[in-house]
Amino acid sequence: MPESSSRVPILEMRGISKRFGAVQALSNVNFEAYAGEVVGLVGDNGAGKSTLIKCVAGIHPIDEGEIWFEGRKVNIQNPKDAADLGIQTVYQDLALCDNLDVVANLYLGREVITNRLPLDEVTMEKSSLEVLRNLSIAIPSVRTIIASLSGGQRQSVAISRAVMWNSKVVILDEPTAALGVLQSHQVLQLIRNLRQQGLAVIVISHNLADIFEVVDRISVLYLGHNNGNYNIHGTSQEQIVAAITGAEFGNNDQEQNHQRKGGSSK
Numbered sequence: 500m501p502e503s504s505s506r507v508p509i510l511e512m513r514g515i516s517k518r519f520g521a522v523q524a525l526s527n528v529n530f531e532a533y534a535g536e537v538v539g540l541v542g543d544n545g546a547g548k549s550t551l552i553k554c555v556a557g558i559h560p561i562d563e564g565e566i567w568f569e570g571r572k573v574n575i576q577n578p579k580d581a582a583d584l585g586i587q588t589v590y591q592d593l594a595l596c597d598n599l600d601v602v603a604n605l606y607l608g609r610e611v612i613t614n615r616l617p618l619d620e621v622t623m624e625k626s627s628l629e630v631l632r633n634l635s636i637a638i639p640s641v642r643t644i645i646a647s648l649s650g651g652q653r654q655s656v657a658i659s660r661a662v663m664w665n666s667k668v669v670i671l672d673e674p675t676a677a678l679g680v681l682q683s684h685q686v687l688q689l690i691r692n693l694r695q696q697g698l699a700v701i702v703i704s705h706n707l708a709d710i711f712e713v714v715d716r717i718s719v720l721y722l723g724h725n726n727g728n729y730n731i732h733g734t735s736q737e738q739i740v741a742a743i744t745g746a747e748f749g750n751n752d753q754e755q756n757h758q759r760k761g762g763s764s765k
Contacts, residue, residue: 507570509534509699510555510586510668515564517550524550525723527564532668532699537690539710540703542720543743548703551720552670556588557581569667585667591676593657597646601638602627604645605660630663634692651682655689662693669693670701675709687713707736721745 508531517525525547532538542548553559555566557578566573568584575581581588595604602620605627610618627641636655638648645653654674661669671690675683690713693700704710710717711731719727719742727742741747 506533508532508567509569511567512551512555513565513567515551515554515566516562517547517554517559518562523723525554528720528723528725530718530725532701534667534699535694535697536716537694537700537702537714539714539717540701540720541705541707541710541717541739541743542726545722546720546743547723548720549672550723552588552672552701552703555581555586555668555670582664585665586670587661587664587666587668588670588672589654589657589661589674590672593653595645595653595657598644600644601631601641601648601656604656605630605663607660609664626663630659633696634659634662634689636689649682650678651685654678654682654686658686658689658693662696662698666698668699668701670703672703673705674702675704675706683709707739710739711736719743 511531513529515525515528515530516523528547528551530540530551540548540551550559554561555575557575557580560576566575568586573580573584575584575586596607599607602623606623610623624641631638631641634655636652636659638652638656645656648656658669658671658674674686674690678686687709690700690702694715702710702714714731716731717727717729717734717739718725719729719739721742722745726745727739727747729739729742738747
């Protein structure tokens with residue numbers, strides 16, 4: 500993979516600040532993600548991870564800073580703005596309808612309508628099979644009711660829905676939480692498949708074992724501030740834990756120092 504400094508990030512957040520009343524949730528935070536890369540976003544509870552991601556997803560408009568996408572400055576005011584750019588977020592609750600089948604969930608809110616009713620079920624089913632096949636996802640049938648799927652399969656369906664609509668950046672919030680070992684392995688392999696397809700994948704997780712298994716780079720937040728940007732190679736879990744807990748604060752790697760001096764400006 501080329502050095503980050505020689506590439507333009509597909510998503511770049513510069514000097515992001517966000518306040519909720521008297522609470523300063525984010526202070527001058529920088530974050531970036533590249534196509535074909537998996538970046539882990541970690542931090543303790545209250546570090547600002549969810550707030551930062553919700554700023555990207557259009558849930559919380561930023562107070563200060565800039566968001567750049569594919570080399571141009573963008574204004575994300577709501578979830579539709581994010582979706583139109585190709586940014587999709589899969590939250591912990593997955594937002595699936597248990598009483599509907601896989602096809603209906605993949606097309607939820609985006610049903611293919613012909614000139615006349617009913618729905619074009621044949622086209623919907625073919626497209627569903629194609630996206631699952633491309634991501635190497637094993638589902639008994641696209642007509643299987645979501646309630647009968649395992650936790651890992653549900654997560655896979657939610658991720659498939661996120662990448663089905665020309666997505667370029669996929670954000671996964673605790674994708675392996677509450678999953679068993681085998682199901683977690685399946686989801687991590689799916690994340691690798693997304694990277695191979697050239698998507699930028701942002702993984703928020705408290706599970707450092709999973710983070711170290713699948714990501715290329717780790718960005719740490721501490722009390723709403725940047726606290727390190729680590730290449731996974733040559734970095735130990737102990738270093739990440741120290742950054743998460745604040746035992747090491749402001750100890751940024753060579754790449755971040757370069758960015759602070761303006762090396763990431765395009």
